[in-house]
Amino acid sequence: MTAPTESPVEAGRLSSRQLSWQRRRQAFARGWAEFRRHRSGMVGLGIMVAFVLVALCAPLLASADGLSVTKATGGVLESPSKEFWLGTDESGRSVLTLLIWGSRISLLVGLLATVISMVIGTLIGLLSGYFTGWAGSLLYRFTEWFLVIPFLPLAIILATVLGRSLFNIALVIGITTWPSTALLIRSQTLSIKERPYLERARVLGAGRAHQIGRHILPNVMPMVFANTTLTVAAAILSETTLSFLGLGDPTRVSWGTMLDSAYTVGAITTGSWWFFLPPGLCVVAVVLAFTLIGRALEEVLDPRLRGR
Incomplete structure (x- = not known):
């Protein structure tokens, strides 16, 4: 008996999938090669990877017992020493331990808030740009x-109403930072909607969901990815601001809560620079890293910006 052979239809379908994946890999390789040419983008990527590794390896770098006030072994606002490299806080805890574990909360809230913001902004931007009637106008005015x-x-009011928790802070930041993303996606949708291939899809009987999901959304996703890195930077800065104002989760340590504690105990007036300077520099470094990555991605994904 001869082995069953693959039908021409199945063979052609398989080859089309392989061709599609090959094109995607080639596009990714070209994009990565273009991104590596941006020195600022590579610097930002290196800084971001370093902070992510610190957050992931926090249990290996510092014991979680160092976060407990009852297990603190240092004095009040001790200056840096061999035992405490970055000194201690007002409770005798190691500032370095707080800094390492605080990176987890700051990055987590920033990423979670960015996801919420991107989902809301992309959805409203697509719908307001695609629909030209009263629905699109209403979403645009909103x-x-x-x-x-x-x-x-607005963030202070929402954080006060929803309560002080990790998810609520991310939710507050997410629902207050989506409008800029929505306007950006709307402008891209208006441009893509007038292109010939979308008109051809409408003539062939493609429904609205098919046009949005298969034609418009894939074309705006590069802009969404580029805007995401910039939104992460804004979200981390917003989390720091809200935590500094005392609206963060009181049971979690973040860079923002460290700055709030430093301000409360008067670390600036007493000259305890080791308490407020490290978390402030970490916030600046992470925001700068994501901003550099976002700018580089904008040039990679938008050919009109290359060479400027």
């Missing part, structure tokens, strides 16, 4: 109305 509301008062 986005504009949300955009002109001052961020900080």
Whole structure:
């Protein structure tokens, strides 16, 4: 008996999948090669990877017992020494331990808030750009109305109403930072909607969901990815601001809560620089890293920006 042979239809379908994946790998390779040419982007990527590794390896770098006030072994606001490399806080805990474990909370809240912001902004941007009737106009006006509301008062009100928890802080940041993403995606959707291949899809009977999911969304995703890195930086800065104002999770240590504690105990006036300077520098470094990556990705994904 001869072995069953693959039908021409199945063979052609398999080869089309292979061709699709090959094109994706080639596109990724070209994008990565273009990204590596940006020195600032590579510097930002290196800084980001370093902070991510510190956050993931926090249990190996510092014991979680160092976060407990009852297990503190140092004095009040001790200066840096061989035992405490970055000194201690007002409770005698190692500032280095707080800094390492605080990176987890700051990065987690920043990433979670960015996901919420990107989902809301992309969805509203797609719908407001695709639909030209009253629905699209209503979503657009809603986005504009949300955009002109001052961020900080709205975030403070929402954080006060929802309560002080890790998820609530991420939710507050996410639902107050999506309008800029929505406007960006809306402008891209309006441009893509007028292209010939989308008109051809409508003539062939493609429904609205098919047009949005198979034609418009894949074309706006590069812009979403580039904007995500910039939003992460803004979200981390927002988390630090809210925690500094005392609206963060009181049971978790983050860079923002460290700055709040340093301000409360008067570390600046007493000259205890080791308490407020390290978390402030970490916030600046992470925000700068994501900003550099975002700028580099914008040039890689948008050919019009290359060479400028």
